Amino acid sequence: xxxxxxxxxxxxxxxxxxxxxxxxxxxxxxxxxxxxxxxxxxxxxxxxxxxxxxxxxxxxxxxxxxxxxxxxxxxxxxxxxxxxxxxxxxxxxxxxxxxxxxxxxxxxxxxxxxxxxxxxxxxxxxxxxxxxxxxxxxxxxxxxxxxxxxxxxxxxxxxxxxxxxxxxxxxxxxxxxxxxxxxxxxxxxxxxxxxxxxxxxxxxxxxxxxxxxxxxxxxxxxxxxxxxxxxxxxxxxxxxxxxxxxxxxxxxxxxxxxxxxxxxxxxxxxxxxxxxxxxxxxxxxxxxxxxxxxxxxxxxxxxxxxxxxxxxxxxxxxxxxxxxxxxxxxxxxxxxxxxxxxxxxxxxxxxxxxxxxxxxxxxxxxxxxxxxxxxxxxxxxxxxxxxxxxxxxxxxxxxxxxxxxxxxxxxxxxxxxxxxxxxxxxxxxxxxxxxxxxxxxxxxxxxxxxxxxxxxxxxxxxxxxxxxxxxxxxxxxxxxxxxxxxxxxxxxxxxxxxxxxxxxxxxxxxxxxxxxxxxxxxxxxxxxxxxxxxxxxxxxxxxxxxxxxxxxxxxxxxxxxxxxxxxxxxxxxxxxx
Amino acid sequence: xxxxxxxxxxxxxxxxxxxxxxxxxxxxxxxxxxxxxxxxxxxxxxxxxxxxxxxxxxxxxxxxxxxxxxxxxxxxxxxxxxxxxxxxxxxxxxxxxxxxxxxxxxxxxxxxxxxxxxxxxxxxxxxxxxxxxxxxxxxxxxxxxxxxxxxxxxxxxxxxxxxxxxxxxxxxxxxxxxxxxxxxxxxxxxxxxxxxxxxxxxxxxxxxxxxxxxxxxxxxxxxxxxxxxxxxxxxxxxxxxxxxxxxxxxxxxxxxxxxxxxxxxxxxxxxxxxxxxxxxxxxxxxxxxxxxxxxxxxxxxxxxxxxxxxxxxxxxxxxxxxxxxxxxxxxxxxxxxxxxxxxxxx
Numbered sequence: 001x002x003x004x005x006x007x008x009x010x011x012x013x014x015x016x017x018x019x020x021x022x023x024x025x026x027x028x029x030x031x032x033x034x035x036x037x038x039x040x041x042x043x044x045x046x047x048x049x050x051x052x053x054x055x056x057x058x059x060x061x062x063x064x065x066x067x068x069x070x071x072x073x074x075x076x077x078x079x080x081x082x083x084x085x086x087x088x089x090x091x092x093x094x095x096x097x098x099x100x101x102x103x104x105x106x107x108x109x110x111x112x113x114x115x116x117x118x119x120x121x122x123x124x125x126x127x128x129x130x131x132x133x134x135x136x137x138x139x140x141x142x143x144x145x146x147x148x149x150x151x152x153x154x155x156x157x158x159x160x161x162x163x164x165x166x167x168x169x170x171x172x173x174x175x176x177x178x179x180x181x182x183x184x185x186x187x188x189x190x191x192x193x194x195x196x197x198x199x200x201x202x203x204x205x206x207x208x209x210x211x212x213x214x215x216x217x218x219x220x221x222x223x224x225x226x227x228x229x230x231x232x233x234x235x236x237x238x239x240x241x242x243x244x245x246x247x248x249x250x251x252x253x254x255x256x257x258x259x260x261x262x263x264x265x266x267x268x269x270x271x272x273x274x275x276x277x278x279x280x281x282x283x284x285x286x287x288x289x290x291x292x293x294x295x296x297x298x299x300x301x302x303x304x305x306x307x308x309x310x311x312x313x314x315x316x317x318x319x320x321x322x323x324x325x326x327x328x329x330x331x332x333x334x335x336x337x338x339x340x341x342x343x344x345x346x347x348x349x350x351x352x353x354x355x356x357x358x359x360x361x362x363x364x365x366x367x368x369x370x371x372x373x374x375x376x377x378x379x380x381x382x383x384x385x386x387x388x389x390x391x392x393x394x395x396x397x398x399x400x401x402x403x404x405x406x407x408x409x410x411x412x413x414x415x416x417x418x419x420x421x422x423x424x425x426x427x428x429x430x431x432x433x434x435x436x437x438x439x440x441x442x443x444x445x446x447x448x449x450x451x452x453x454x455x456x457x458x459x460x461x462x463x464x465x466x467x468x469x470x471x472x473x474x475x476x477x478x479x480x481x482x483x484x485x486x487x488x489x490x491x492x493x494x495x496x497x498x499x500x501x502x503x504x505x506x507x508x509x510x511x512x513x514x515x516x517x518x519x520x521x522x523x524x525x526x527x528x529x530x531x532x533x534x535x536x537x538x539x540x541x542x543x544x545x546x547x548x549x550x551x552x553x554x555x556x557x558x559x560x561x562x563x564x565x566x567x568x569x570x571x572x573x574x575x576x577x
Numbered sequence: 578x579x580x581x582x583x584x585x586x587x588x589x590x591x592x593x594x595x596x597x598x599x600x601x602x603x604x605x606x607x608x609x610x611x612x613x614x615x616x617x618x619x620x621x622x623x624x625x626x627x628x629x630x631x632x633x634x635x636x637x638x639x640x641x642x643x644x645x646x647x648x649x650x651x652x653x654x655x656x657x658x659x660x661x662x663x664x665x666x667x668x669x670x671x672x673x674x675x676x677x678x679x680x681x682x683x684x685x686x687x688x689x690x691x692x693x694x695x696x697x698x699x700x701x702x703x704x705x706x707x708x709x710x711x712x713x714x715x716x717x718x719x720x721x722x723x724x725x726x727x728x729x730x731x732x733x734x735x736x737x738x739x740x741x742x743x744x745x746x747x748x749x750x751x752x753x754x755x756x757x758x759x760x761x762x763x764x765x766x767x768x769x770x771x772x773x774x775x776x777x778x779x780x781x782x783x784x785x786x787x788x789x790x791x792x793x794x795x796x797x798x799x800x801x802x803x804x805x806x807x808x809x810x811x812x813x814x815x816x817x818x819x820x821x822x823x824x825x826x827x828x829x830x831x832x833x834x835x836x837x838x839x840x841x842x843x844x845x846x847x848x849x850x851x852x853x854x855x856x857x858x859x860x861x862x863x864x865x866x867x868x869x870x871x872x873x874x875x876x877x878x879x880x881x882x883x884x885x886x887x888x889x890x891x892x893x894x895x896x897x898x899x900x901x902x903x904x905x906x907x908x909x910x911x912x913x914x915x916x917x918x919x920x921x922x923x
Contacts, residue, residue, distance in 0.1 A: 066758055072882065074670050165631060165672050169624050234672055249763060252671070252681050253874030253882075254754065257762050275758045279872055280882075283737075284753070288872075291745045291752040459887060460608040466622075 064257065064273040065557075065573055068285045068297030072253065072278035077233025078218035079152050080166045082173075084479075087215040087567045088298075089276050092258050093135070094218025094241030097126055097145065098209050102568065103318070103561040105373050105483035107209055111140065111219060111242065115212075121204040121519060126212075128195040132265045134221035135246040142191035147222040149189045149199075153179040159222075164230030170216045174481075204517040206524065210482040215567050218243075244269040244571035254278065270559070270574035282426060289314060289552050295575050296553035296560055302431050305360045308552050315555045321546040322564035323479040324369050324488060325429035327440065328541045331502035333471045334409040340399035342539045345473070346385035347392035348447040349440060355545050358435055363547035368532060369488050371546045373564060376521070377485035377528035382536055392447040404448015408472055419472035420444075420451040425458045428549030429477030437475060468499040480565055485528045486516050493535050503540035578915070585908050589901075596900045597660060600893050601653055605638065611669050611887035632669055656893065665897075666890035670883075675894040678879065683898070684769025685755060686868070686875030688787075690860045692795035697803040698853060702842075704803075705810025705849075709818060710837060720807065727804030732863055736797040736870035743793060751790050753872035760786050794871040798863055802856035809852045813845035820844075847917050854910030858903040 073086035078094050081087065099110035114127040132140035150157050152168045155178050160166060168178075177184035187200040201208065211217070224232060224240035231237035238247030242265070245258035259273040277294060279285045285297045286304050290311065300308075308314045329336040329345060336342060351365040367384040370377055396404055407415045422437035423430055430436055434455070441451050451473065455461070464470045480487050490512045491497070498504045508531050515527030553560055559572040612628040629635045633652065637643065641650040659666060665675035704724070708717040744752035751757065755771055756764065760783055766774035772791065775783030817823065818841055826836045865877035872878075876895055883891030914921045 064758065064762070075672075162631075167624070167628055167631070169628075172624065230672060236673060251761070251874065252673075252678060253685075253878050254761070254872070255758070257758075273762075275762065277754075277758075277872070279753075281869070284870070284872065287737075287740060287745055288752055291748070293744075293752045293754075457608055459610060459613050463608075463610055463613045466613070 063271060063575075063577065064275050065271045065296075065570060065575060066294045067274060067276045067570065068279050068288055068294035069276050070282070070285065070297075070299045071280050073256070075233035076239040076247070076250070076256070077166070077220065078216055078239075079148070079168055079170070079220070080233055081216070082170050084566045085278075089256055089258075090218050090239060090241075091215055091243070091567050092245040092274060092276075092570055093239050093243045093247055094220055095243045096213055096215070096217050097128070097219065098213045100213055100563055100565070100568075102572075103320075103563065105210075105322070105564060107213055111145075112212075115209050117206070117208070119519075121206040121208065121517075122201050124199045124201070124205075124208050125192075126197050126199065128197065129265065130195050132242050133263070134224070134242050135240045135261060135263075136221050136224055138221045138223040138240075140219070140242050141194045142197045143194075144222050145197045145219060146189050146191045147225070148217075148219050151225065153186050153189075155179070159226050159229075161230045161232075166230065170214075174211055174214065174216075204519060206519060206521065207482075207484045207486075207516070210484050214482045215565070216481075244569060245274060248273065264571075267571065269571040271570075274570050282431075286552065289554070292554070295557050296551070296573075298549060298551050298562075299426075299428055299431075300550040300552050301426070302358060302360045302362075302550055304550050304552060305362065313555050315553050315557075317551050317553055317560045317562050319548040319551060319562050320371075320373060320564050321363050321548040322371050322373055322566075323429045323477060324366055324371065324546060325475075325477040325544045326366075326369070326492075326541045327544060328474040328476060328501045329539075330471050330474065331540060332411050332468070335399065335401065335405060336408065336472075337502075338399050339539065340395045341401070342542075343385060344392040344395035344399065344447065345444065345449065346539060346542045347388045347395065348444050348449065349542065349544070350387040350443055351544055352387065353443075354436060354439055355547070357439065358432055359545065359547050362550075363545050366543035366546050368536070369492060369541075369543050370485055370532070371480065371488075371564075373483060374480075374485050374488065377489075377515075377525050377532070379529045379532040379536065382532070384536075385539070385542070389443075389447050396448060401448070404450065406450035410471055416471065418449065418451045419454050421461070421470055421472065421474045422453060422455050423458065423461065423475055424455045427477055428479060429545070429547055430475060431547070431550070433475055440473075440475075465500055468501070470501075474501065482565060484516075485524075486512055489528065489531060489535070490516070492541060493531070501540060503538065505534060505538060508534050508538075578912075582908070582912070585911070589904055592904060593897065593901060597657065597893070597897055598653075600896045601656060604887070604889050604892055605652075610634075611889065660893075660897070665894035668883075668891050669888045670886050670891070675890050678891065679876070679894060679898060680769070682874060682876045682879040684766070685873060686861065686864050686877060688755075688770045688772060689791065689794055689798060689864060689867070689873060689875060690857070692791050693798035693860055694802070694853070694857060696795055696799040697806055697856065700799070701803040701806030702810050702849065704807040706814055706837065706842060708807070708811040709814030712815065717811075721811070724804040724807045727800045728808070730800055732797055732801060733866040733870050735800055736794070736867055739793050739797055740870065750793050753870075755790050755873065756783065756786050757790075794867050794873055797870070798860060798867045801863065802853075802860060805852055805856060806849060810845065810849050813848050814841055817841045817845045843917065847914060850910060850913055850917060854907055857906050861899050861903065 069085050069088055071085040073081065073089050074083055075081050075086055076089050076093070078087060078090035096110050097112035098115065099108050100106060101108045111132060112126045112128055116125050117123065128142060128145065129140070134140055138144070151160050152171045154160065155162065172178055172184070175184050175186040179186050185202045185205060187202050189197055189199050191197055199208065218241060221240040228237040233239055235250035235252050238250060240247065244261050244264050244266070246261045248257040248259045250256045255275050255277045257273060257275045260269045260271070262268065279288060282299060282301045285294070286300050286307060288294045289297050305316065308316050329342050331337050355361060355363055355365055364372065367382055368378045396402065406418060408418045410416050420437055420441060423433040426432065437453050441453055444451055465474065465476070478488060478491060493503060493508050494512055495509045511527045511531035515524045515531065518524035518527060551562055554575060557573060557575045559574055562568060611632060611634065612625045637651045639651050639653045641648055665679070667674055668678060704720045708720050711717050740752055743750040755761065764783065767777050768774055771787035772784050775781060775787060823836065823841060826840050864875055865881055867873065868875045868877035869881060876899065880892055880895040883895060
């Protein structure tokens with residue numbers, strides 16, 4: 001037996017050596033990525049027949065920007081999506097008629113140079129640029145704009161490809177319904193001449209230009225839409241717009257690459273292209289940023305702030321919150337039908353502690369649903385509900401619960417423990433829903449309200465929420481699409497929300513409607529403020545915080561000014577490597 | 578032999594039909610509606626109803642008893658009908674053909690699985706043989722402790738740790754993906770296995786880059802099967818080494834390597850091959866975790882995203898495909914027994 005061990009013993013160090021050498025070879029390969037572009041060029045030049053036509057120009061690809069997106073887009077047809085991951089990509093290729101000034105929600109000209117309303121804001125005349133062509137050479141003009149909006153609005157439009165699966169779900173959300181539906185404010189769009197279009201609306205819509213600035217309304221080439229049909233916006237078709245970047249390729253599961261549009265009508269993009277990678281996990285995005293594999297990324301966990309602050313190679317771009325995290329109280333479940341109980345809940349919650357403990361102190365405690373950018377529409381004299389456990393206990397006593405409570409009544413009359421629902425997913429407004437819920441539970445327990453924490457699959461969570469079968473306390477939130485207070489208020493307190501958690505105040509509905517159709521912003525502000533005061537008094541949902549999402553970038557990246565509404569052009573970004 | 582293979586292949590049919598039924602049911606039993614998930618937080622009832630109709634989700638599950646149309650005009654029978662014709666349907670999410678997506682994603686998983694299997698079998702068998710021949714030594718104790726740790730290691734955690742060490746801190750290896758962005762941009766593969774495509778396209782730097790990217794995820798994925806194979810090889814070898822014919826072989830004056838490799842190892846391989854076959858199937862499931870950690874665009878990531886989005890056609894097609902591969906691999910394993918052990922006849 002002894003003899004047998006000798007050769008094997010010798011083999012062992014050999015094996016170890018092999019392993020070490022392999023690792024070293026691998027490591028050396030990693031240390032020298034720089035020469036890679038050179039060999040890429042060489043074989044392509046030597047053997048052009050072998051290199052397929054689809055291969056990218058090898059010259060300057062190494063200086064593409066790399067963006068760590070929080071997921072894979074469902075489509076790059078901006079009008080046929082509602083997800084932020086898609087809009088980040090579409091905004092590089094497709095441009096809106098009206099855009100936002102960088103980093104704000106102030107309107108700025110884009111494909112439109114001017115916009116003007118008639119007296120009661122039911123007709124909007126938009127003047128277009130006359131020097132723009134789409135990436136495929138199609139001229140951009142009034143007909144193209146009409147084509148795009150008819151595609152969205154008219155369910156029988158020839159090139160809507162609805163039968164093939166396109167839905168344009170955002171349109172009824174913003175306009176109340178598709179063309180011809182009883183609830184829609186949409187009447188039509190018409191080309192007056194080559195550079196003028198007129199939008200007609202069924203009721204005064206002073207904020208219409210803000211709608212047009214929402215990322216969904218990127219203008220696509222009518223030629224491409226017709227030719228590609230249902231493939232438009234998919235990995236097979238890409239998207240064709242007028243923007244600073246053109247579509248190169250979509251590698252499913254991996255990334256989308258866009259190259260600089262050299263014919264761009266405005267200031268051309270600083271970098272030769274951008275690769276948008278799909279990285280679903282926030283911790284993974286941070287690791288990729290640290291490893292230098294992505295140049296900038298979005299929606300990190302709050303504790304990433306510390307990591308970024310301690311790493312000289314990383315930075316955080318400035319960002320204002322444009323969202324609301326809230327706790328809804330289902331009015332259909334006694335005792336939450338009792339205003340005193342709802343007030344007690346609001347007084348029991350220490351929003352400051354939540355902001356400090358779980359958001360790294362970045363953001364604002366919310367006393368109203370509207371974020372700072374829409375402060376003009378907030379009630380001037382709001383009677384807020386500060387953290388005051390003693391007051392909460394008094395209110396509970398007054399409501400008939402001197403020792404608090406631990407059960408609620410379901411609509412069928414049965415008793416159930418009080419449930420506090422927390423989201424199973426991370427969103428910028430609630431980046432860590434479970435710890436927040438635990439803190440809520442502890443704070444509520446301090447005044448005698450015992451809750452049970454529960455969660456469920458996100459799709460089911462939303463289904464049950466919409467169906468009004470989420471009883472008790474529900475954590476949810478919202479990020480605004482455009483600078484319209486109704487995008488926050490009507491979405492949460494309008495007639496369409498009655499079923500969600502039982503809040504039904506016709507006075508609020510009509511005030512919000514009047515605000516939405518008021519001729520001037522001053523007039524609108526008065527209605528919004530009155531509505532806000534009523535909402536604050538009724539307290540169907542407790543606003544918690546306005547929290548900016550956590551973004552991270554390589555310190556060498558310049559020019560990134562994130563938009564509060566999520567998504568902006570990357571044309572001005574540059575990085576030196 | 579041919580008859581045996583034919584019988585086994587025929588046996589595949591009920592297995593796959595059963596799997597198709599199970600997948601179909603499971604997806605519809607878990608709560609969550611694709612239309613709601615697609616439309617998100619801000620959809621109306623009307624939109625959801627329209628989308629469900631568009632996607633065919635408003636049709637009866639099994640039998641159409643509404644009286645209108647054919648009894649078999651249902652989700653299940655149209656799914657089975659299409660599947661039997663080789664049509665896996667169209668992704669709800671991206672509206673691309675599932676078969677086409679499978680062609681995009683499967684090679685990535687295949688490449689990763691092959692690499693992991695190579696690492697796991699080589700290292701596993703060598704370690705097992707060394708441990709057995711040096712039973713009770715420090716090496717034996719050490720490697721078996723490692724193997725025990727390896728078996729119990731949560732691989733996503735291991736993946737994250739390796740990533741932090743080799744990619745974030747040391748910067749030796751790429752953190753994720755299959756190729757560096759500069760190389761992958763515009764690169765069209767032939768087989769989809771980038772290590773091979775690089776050579777086929779005359780671009781060796783692609784092959785090197787692909788190997789470089791493959792190392793961390795493959796090692797991560799290989800850990801569990803490597804540990805299992807090492808332990809199995811060791812115990813099988815110990816059993817064989819104690820047999821009389823081992824003594825005979827040595828008595829004949831054969832060199833130790835010959836005795837160990839040709840006489841002992843070949844006979845010890847039978848149970849090891851069974852384990853390898855099973856592990857190969859399990860690797861496909863382990864790939865879901867590994868692929869997620871390393872942003873590896875394979876079927877694991879693909880099916881996972883399909884599940885999250887309730888993209889029924891992707892999940893159905895993906896799982897059916899994986900099941901078929903699993904069953905075929907097991908068939909191959911069974912056939913290899915005949916080669917390893919001449920006493921086995923089919």
